[in-house]
Amino acid sequence: MRAHLLRRVVALLVGIGLFYAPLALLPRLLVLATGSPLIADTHRICLRMPFEWALQPWMYRTMVEQPGYLIAPLLLPVLALVTGPLLCGWLCPAGALTELLGRLVPDRLKLSVGGRLDPTPVRLGVLAGMMLSPWLGGYVCCTFCNFTMMQNLVSAAFGDLTGLVAWSSFGIVTFVVWFFALGLLVEGGRGWCNLLCPAGAVIGLASALGARVGLAPRIRIDHEACVGCGTCTTRCPAWAISTEPEVNPAACNLCRDCLFLCPEGAIRQVRTRRTGRAPDRGRRPVDEQARVSGAARQLAEPPQSAPGRPEWRSQLPTPGTAGRPILALPRCGLGE
Numbered sequence: 170m171r172a173h174l175l176r177r178v179v180a181l182l183v184g185i186g187l188f189y190a191p192l193a194l195l196p197r198l199l200v201l202a203t204g205s206p207l208i209a210d211t212h213r214i215c216l217r218m219p220f221e222w223a224l225q226p227w228m229y230r231t232m233v234e235q236p237g238y239l240i241a242p243l244l245l246p247v248l249a250l251v252t253g254p255l256l257c258g259w260l261c262p263a264g265a266l267t268e269l270l271g272r273l274v275p276d277r278l279k280l281s282v283g284g285r286l287d288p289t290p291v292r293l294g295v296l297a298g299m300m301l302s303p304w305l306g307g308y309v310c311c312t313f314c315n316f317t318m319m320q321n322l323v324s325a326a327f328g329d330l331t332g333l334v335a336w337s338s339f340g341i342v343t344f345v346v347w348f349f350a351l352g353l354l355v356e357g358g359r360g361w362c363n364l365l366c367p368a369g370a371v372i373g374l375a376s377a378l379g380a381r382v383g384l385a386p387r388i389r390i391d392h393e394a395c396v397g398c399g400t401c402t403t404r405c406p407a408w409a410i411s412t413e414p415e416v417n418p419a420a421c422n423l424c425r426d427c428l429f430l431c432p433e434g435a436i437r438q439v440r441t442r443r444t445g446r447a448p449d450r451g452r453r454p455v456d457e458q459a460r461v462s463g464a465a466r467q468l469a470e471p472p473q474s475a476p477g478r479p480e481w482r483s484q485l486p487t488p489g490t491a492g493r494p495i496l497a498l499p500r501c502g503l504g505e
């Protein structure tokens with residue numbers, strides 16, 4: 170599990186180098202290729218405003234003149250169709266930062282959401298609202314943007330405080346919502362991604378479509394091996410696993426955490442059409458640390474005795490487990 174966490178931290182650093190100034194390798198490449206006089210930072214490959222512009226034909230010329238703006242509406246969905254949500258699960262620092270830092274915050278301080286809310290309709294509604302807003306006289310500008318907030322933080326870390334000192338009151342509200350209210354203080358640490366990110370909504374839809382036709386990888390749960398402990402439901406950063414448990418491919422960001430967290434090794438990543446059963450390749454090796462940690466906690470924490478843990482978590486319904494004793498939540502979290 171620690172090796173997996175380390176890989177994700179490395180991916181976060183790679184993402185910062187690729188997307189954010191001062192390195193901003195991708196924007197720099199585009200700026201060089203197009204001869205643009207603009208600064209190479211994350212705004213040159215904005216992953217948000219082009220979705221709003223998609224319903225504003227008067228913005229098309231700007232998008233063609235600055236081809237970085239075409240990445241979000243054109244390239245991202247096509248890539249996701251084949252690779253799945255690679256950007257969201259691994260490379261996007263705006264999503265990973267709050268998720269990874271959130272692991273340092275005690276669970277009792279966090280709002281519990283996993284398994285209680287399907288985030289996909291909310292995120293799609295936000296995307297639709299954003300696209301329609303200019304026609305209704307509104308404008309969801311860069312101040313309401315987690316990518317901007319992330320760029321400000323990265324720039325500040327490298328000594329450029331311009332973004333921070335120029336914050337408006339609305340920018341401060343956005344930061345508090347992204348970083349704290351929907352970040353560190355909510356289960357999974359990715360509330361902004363799960364509810365408010367238009368890029369995530371489009372990537373999620375394309376990934377789900379790709380998974381349905383067998384192009385993109387997807388997460389599958391073996392219900393015969395599952396014992397209904399609920400760990401995956403409560404620990405999934407994308408709130409993509411229901412209480413059954415079933416994975417929502419439009420919400421899953423393919424971070425693969427659940428593969429390591431499941432104490433029974435019941436979760437696998439497959440690439441197969443949705444209509445067929447996954448080929449039985451045998452049980453994947455169980456992460457021994459997760460199993461030992463989970464078993465130890467089950468022995469140490471009888472159901473309903475875990476302080477600060479709501480009772481529902483130890484009573485998640487699972488098909489085929491009627492009449493079996495319900496296990497306490499192992500809470501085999503990252504780094505445990």
Ligand code: SF4
Nearest residue numbers: 257261264362366369
């Ligand atoms: S949902 Fe948006 S902010 Fe979150 S990881 Fe994906 S692209 Fe980044």
Ligand code: SF4
Nearest residue numbers: 405421422424425427
């Ligand atoms: S279902 Fe698994 S792979 Fe998908 S986001 Fe949740 S923890 Fe990550």
Ligand code: SF4
Nearest residue numbers: 395396398399401431
């Ligand atoms: S983590 Fe628990 S509920 Fe989720 S698949 Fe594994 S055994 Fe089942």
